[in-house]
Amino acid sequence: MMDFLKRFSRNKGALLGALILIVVVLLAVFAPLIYPDSPWKMVQRPFLTPFSTDGFPLGTDTLGRDVAAGLVHGARVSLIVGLVSTLVALLIGVPLGALAGFYGGLVDDGAMRFTEFFQTIPNFALAIVLVAILEPTLPTITLAIAIVSWPPVARLVRAEVLSLRNREFVDAARLAGLSNMRILFGHILPNAMSPIIVMASLMVATAILLESSLSFLGLGDPNIMSWGYMIGAARTVIRNAWWLSFIPGVAILLTVLALNLIGEGLNDALNPRLARKGR
Amino acid sequence: MADPVLTIRDLAISLPPGADREFAVQNITFDLYAGEILCVVGESGSGKSMTANALMGLLPEQVEVAKGSAHFESRDLMQLPAHERRKLRGDRIGMIFQEPMTALNPLMRIGDQIAEVFEAHNRHSPAERRQKALALINEVGLPDPEKIIRAYPFQLSGGQRQRAMIAMALALDPAILIADEPTTALDVTTQAQILNLIKTIQQRHGMSVMFITHDFGVVAEIADRVIVMRYGEIVEAGTAQAVLDAPQHDYTKALLAAIPSDTVPDPAPVTAQPVLQVRNLRKTFVTSGGFFKPKREVKAIDDVSFEVARGEVLGIVGESGSGKSTVGRAIVRLVEPDSGEIILDGQDMNTLTAAELRSARRRVQMIFQDPYASLNPRKTVLHALCEGPIVQGVPRDKAHARARELLEIVELDAGAADRYPHEFSGGQRQRIGIARALAMDPDLIIADEAVSALDVSIQAQVLDLLRGLQQRLDLSLIFITHDMRVAAQLCDRVAVMQLGKLVEIGPVHEVFLNPQQEYTRTLLAAVPGTDWQLGAA
């Protein structure tokens, strides 16, 4: 564990990413304390430019809502959707991939056809269709993102299990009389954790991008302020007030970038032998 | 002897900071004479390959020649600029490598890869290059040159690929051929053929060959002179005969002593009743093609029957693809046999249901080949030794006590129990593997190439341990190996397998000294260094 932290902190990019993410998480957690009022509330004249008015550091939007308040509350949605949809995707992908890789044969064929099918469908289009038809709410958005995100997990886990299941220590576990499930969960999956963790951190990033894209198209939960919605709402005034689109975009960019940097740092720290040279 | 072609003086190669030592090699001084085969012998980490790579100018990044010289054709290789060294490579100095499977570009035809050598040095027209490539393919003894020239590497066997590599190295008739463990990855009969080929070509072209190996058998087979290396330094040098017959340095003596000899031990009297009877065992692997691919069948075990007596060591020898490992795995049902009986102490293992099998598994245990893959990297040694017994119903504290006892038996200190596999060397891990098999208190142990991945001196220690344990605990053992010399040393009886069939079985001295089957004779003749050892015996 100490080794891991040491290797992780040697990567400057990963540290920067961790720092950014901590700030975003703190903002999201303490949003109700920082801005107790609803971010939908109209509080001032519309189109106040950033840094021009005391108390509204980032100005106001087309309807006079506080941009800073929207930003802070929006962080909550991004993080929740990112985390929960990743968890759900892992819950689908890990068992499916593990069983496919472990049992092989028909189980594998079936599971992989199923996975391939979902991988063939353009995933953003599927997410749009699902959210549009199920009505946009926080749970349906999260579910839709999970449904389009799990196939790569299943493939990764399958490949890992496939390469681990013929290792001699697995044969030894078999000869010890262990049951299949105990071999799979006690010996094989723990050794596949590193790549799964790395992939999960990158998936949170992708999920945040997907959520913001859906909200941008007007497929966000209409009751919840999100970064994508803020950009979408300001789109029509882009010629006059470009900063209204710019600011939430930077928030998305920084959060997603932070998660990617963390993912790379985890990868280098968890797979020291594969660490990229020159970093 | 003729003049030296290559004169190396005081060579030192530095490793990047943070490596386990400062220099990969140092104080390296030797000569390579015209028309000789010089073997550089050493175990892993001795720096023998580094020396070869330094001469070629192919050192990995951050590894550099720190000092010293290597004079070749009146120039110092170490002082030459990069483009001059490039011109020498493939032209005046050729090189072949260990892994024929990966040493060829998978996307290029063999002919093009040979012709490329001429192109690199601006020789001949494209049409002439083709002709030359055909001639080279012919010279290295590949069949049907017209076909080979158009083939891709994946269509060739390991031995054929190594021949193609030799053809490339030979293309411009170099003065020196550097061969870096070129037969280590090959089967013993293929190895014999390739050694023969290198010898023939060396004589025909009057080349000097620097042959790097870890195997004294190979040395005995082809070397004119020998250099023995350890920890990056030369410990002994001399003619092959002198070094093999009268080694001076202790390390060389230890290495030579560690080589399992062909001197066959007296057969232990096999009196007890059989612990295992295998009858008409069959297993065919079918690569299923699905809808559009044709099926392919491989008979891995083809009607094999034999017995193992209690307290006996039965060796199963054969080359890769002979089915010897599959037999071992079928007995413990890691592979499901198609048909046949596996009777262990009167009970047919092959008819057990999955649930019955789980508790019966205790009775046959395995020792595996790869010390790095046979232990779960995330579990302590104690866990590895106790998990099986606990699953089989042994109380936890009893299992723990037994595990610590076993660690002592395999000559590891008791503190080893709480450490993780990566803290141990390959030889130590193999000892843990043995302890794990013993922990289940089995009726029969199957050792599948259990010492093949180890350096020869470590190999000797592990074999000593196994032999000691076998006698002390009266173990029944099936010892699967590709190495005839190891088999001769440890086994009471030996079974020879080829292409899934049991070719010959009998007491060791009979099979080895008076083989009845043609294939057994071929196999034994192919073992490098046989003549030398028979002479010594």
Add this chain to the structure above:
Amino acid sequence: MGIAWAILSRLAKAAITLLLIVILNFFLIHAAPGDPAAVMAGEAGAADEKFIAQLRAQFGLDQPLYVQFWTYVSGVVQLDLGYSYRQQMPVLDLILDRLPATLLLTLTAFFMSLLLGIVFGLAAAARQGRWGDSAITSVALLFYATPLFWVALMAVVLFSVKLGWFPAFGYGSVGAGYTGFELLIDRLRHLFLPALTLGLFFMAVYLRMTRSSVLEVSQMDFVKTARAKGLNERVIRRRHILRNALLPVVTLAGLQAGQLVGGAVLTETVFAWPGIGRLMFESLTARDYNTLLGVFLVSAAMVIAFNIITDLVYRLIDPRI
């Protein structure tokens, strides 16, 4: 196994996949909230019970589910994707009308991002660990983390509003009456920003893939063999490393094509590009589910077609298959 067999088996697989998507579509339609007949009636502007019942009969919505299922599937097989009341046109006609614009955009973005990704990926790999490598990979990481629609908006702000270099939206200048060469230039000017912004993310993906693939292949044994032959580094890179390194990139690039079609929805929406992505957005806001699902099906078909083509290209390059 011949190439004909390969194509046939791929086509058979594609047909099965498409059929499954059609089935999925059917269930999605029925999962949609509200009575489809009532929705249709609402869109047609008459909401009395009698008209709704008439619609229900006309579209077979009063039939049992399996009959409806059969009607739907056999309709789709005959290329009948339903009728869009909102647009007063068959869905298929709507899509075919918009398809060329999307093909132009996605293919341009694909080839541009693949080309740039490979070129910069090679450049980064050649400078591994040095300043140039860090610069290229950092920029790639930035593109990788940037929301596509936001880049598109910012590109409009910068290149259209502030600098005035490129038009902010549309497929061509309306009413300019360009012909021939002028038309081509006009079309390219309109294409530039959408294709660029759609391609940036994918460029980053291909760049990272190329870089790591080259670095991996550079470590392989056969590269050392090539050095031992005395080949110079340029030839080694071109003949031995490049081909082997680009094989996985081609495969993965093909698999990424699906994402490209998804991204087109965002790009086309921002740039008012009259393709099927924009159509999807329009049908979304209009709650025109027939069109929405029709576009979904066609975009899936596009992805499948693309995958088959990459598969065949791969077969041509790799002798092992």
